[in-house]
Amino acid sequence: MxxxxxxxxxxxxxxxxxxxxxxxxxxxxxxxxxxxxxxxxxxxxxxxxxxxxxxxxxxxxxxxxxxxxxxxxxxxxxxxxxxxxxxxxxxxxxxxxxxxxxxxxxxxxxxxxxxxxxxxxxxxxxxxxxxxxxxxxxxxxxxxTAPIVQSSKETNIPAWLTLPIIGCLAGGSVLLFSPSSALSDGADSGVFWVGLVYMVASGMFFLAALLGWFISAFSVLNNRDKRHKQIAILLFIATMLLTVLSVAAILSTSLIYSASIVRIDYDDKARGNVACYLDTADSCTNCPKSPGHQPEGVWCPEWTDEEVVKVLQTQLKQSATLGAILLIYAFSALRFGFILHSHFSRYQIDYV
Structure with missing residues (x-):
C-alpha cells in the first residue's frame, strides 16, 4: 500500500x-x-x-x-x-x-x-x-488507465499465464502423487481424475501462453501477416474455451464432492483403505503391506469415519479454491482474447 x-x-x-x-x-x-x-x-x-x-x-x-x-x-x-x-x-x-x-x-x-x-x-x-x-x-x-493495462497484458501474456500454469502443475502433482492425498488413485476415493484434469488444464494454459507469445511478438506487415495473427488469436480463444471447461470441471467436482461426501456412508473397508493411505505418521495398524495384501480384521481402527471425511473435505475444498482462482484467470484470458480479436479485426494496414 x-x-x-x-x-x-x-x-x-x-x-x-x-x-x-x-x-x-x-x-x-x-x-x-x-x-x-x-x-x-x-x-x-x-x-x-x-x-x-x-x-x-x-x-x-x-x-x-x-x-x-x-x-x-x-x-x-x-x-x-x-x-x-x-x-x-x-x-x-x-x-x-x-x-x-x-x-x-x-x-x-x-x-x-x-x-x-x-x-x-x-x-x-x-x-x-x-x-x-x-x-x-x-x-x-x-x-x-485501461488502454495501457490492455497493452501491457497483450505484451506479457506468457508472464500473465505463468501463475495458472504453475498452479495447475502444483495442484495436479499434489493430488496425484502426494502420499497424504486422499484424491489419488491409490486412495480409491473415486475422484482421482481431478488431478489428471489439473494436468490437462496446465497444458492448455501453456499452449495459450505460447500462442500469446506469438501474438505479442509477431509483427503485421501485410494482409498475410494479419491473417496469420487472426488465426493465432482464434486459436488462443479456442484454447481458453477448453481451459475454462476443464477448470470448471475441477471446480464443480470439488464443490459437489465436498458437499456430498458427508452423506456418504463408508463401509469399514473403504474407510480403512483411505485411512491407511492417508496415514504417513505410521499411526495405523493392520494395513496392507503390499498392493495384493488383504489383511484380515479391521484396517486402521485408529482413524474414525469423521476424521477421514474431514481430511477428504479439506482437500476437496482446497481443490475448489484453486479451481476458482484458475477459473478467474481463464475467464480473464478468454475475455482478453475476444477484446483482442475485436480490436484486431478493425486493424487497417492498407497504407503499408
Whole structure:
C-alpha cells in the first residue's frame, strides 16, 4: 500500500505497471493461503492426534507436555501402537504407569487450542491483507488507465499465464502423487481424475501462453501477416474455451464432492483403505503391506469415519479454491482474447 501511494505521488507509470503485475501474482497466492488456513483449521485436531508421536512434532511436545515426558509418556502412539491392544497396556509395559493418556491428552488439548488461535488470527489478518491488495490494484489500474493495462497484458501474456500454469502443475502433482492425498488413485476415493484434469488444464494454459507469445511478438506487415495473427488469436480463444471447461470441471467436482461426501456412508473397508493411505505418521495398524495384501480384521481402527471425511473435505475444498482462482484467470484470458480479436479485426494496414 505504501508503494502504491509512492507511485501515485510521483506518477511513476513504469513503476506502476511493474507493481500491478506484482499484485497480479501476489493476490491469488494470498487468497489460496488464507482459504487454506481456514480449511486446515478443521483438521487441526486430526493432525495433532495422528502425528503426535512423530519426530516432526518433537518441538511441540517439548513445549506442551509435562517436563520430562516429551519423549516418554507424552509420546504414546494412538491406540498404544501396533503391538499393544490398549494405550494403558503400552503405558504399563513401557513405564509401569497408567497416566500416559492423561498426560498426552492434556498436552494435545493445549496445542490444539493454541493452533486454533494462531490459525484464526492469521486468517483474519490475511483477509485484511487481501482487501488492501485489492484496493491497491484498483488504484493502480485507475492510474495506469485501461488502454495501457490492455497493452501491457497483450505484451506479457506468457508472464500473465505463468501463475495458472504453475498452479495447475502444483495442484495436479499434489493430488496425484502426494502420499497424504486422499484424491489419488491409490486412495480409491473415486475422484482421482481431478488431478489428471489439473494436468490437462496446465497444458492448455501453456499452449495459450505460447500462442500469446506469438501474438505479442509477431509483427503485421501485410494482409498475410494479419491473417496469420487472426488465426493465432482464434486459436488462443479456442484454447481458453477448453481451459475454462476443464477448470470448471475441477471446480464443480470439488464443490459437489465436498458437499456430498458427508452423506456418504463408508463401509469399514473403504474407510480403512483411505485411512491407511492417508496415514504417513505410521499411526495405523493392520494395513496392507503390499498392493495384493488383504489383511484380515479391521484396517486402521485408529482413524474414525469423521476424521477421514474431514481430511477428504479439506482437500476437496482446497481443490475448489484453486479451481476458482484458475477459473478467474481463464475467464480473464478468454475475455482478453475476444477484446483482442475485436480490436484486431478493425486493424487497417492498407497504407503499408
Amino acid at each position: 505504501l508503494l502504491t501511494l509512492k507511485v501515485i505521488r510521483n506518477v511513476n507509470l513504469v513503476g506502476a505497471v511493474k507493481y500491478m503485475w506484482a499484485l497480479y501474482w501476489i493476490m491469488p497466492i494470498e487468497i489460496l493461503f488464507v482459504v487454506s488456513l481456514f480449511d486446515y483449521h478443521r483438521v487441526t485436531d486430526v493432525w495433532v492426534k495422528h502425528w503426535w508421536s512423530t519426530p516432526s512434532m518433537n518441538w511441540f511436545r517439548e513445549l506442551f507436555c509435562l517436563a520430562g515426558t516429551a519423549y516418554t509418556k507424552c509420546a504414546m502412539p494412538v491406540g498404544g501402537g501396533s503391538i499393544n491392544t490398549t494405550e494403558d497396556e503400552w503405558c504399563e509395559l513401557n513405564y509401569n504407569a497408567t497416566d500416559c493418556s492423561d498426560i498426552r491428552s492434556e498436552a494435545q488439548q493445549k496445542m490444539t487450542t493454541t493452533s486454533y488461535i494462531f490459525v484464526t488470527g492469521n486468517g483474519i489478518w490475511g483477509v485484511l491483507l487481501i482487501l488492501l491488495l485489492f484496493l491497491a490494484l484498483t488504484l493502480l489500474e485507475g492510474i495506469i
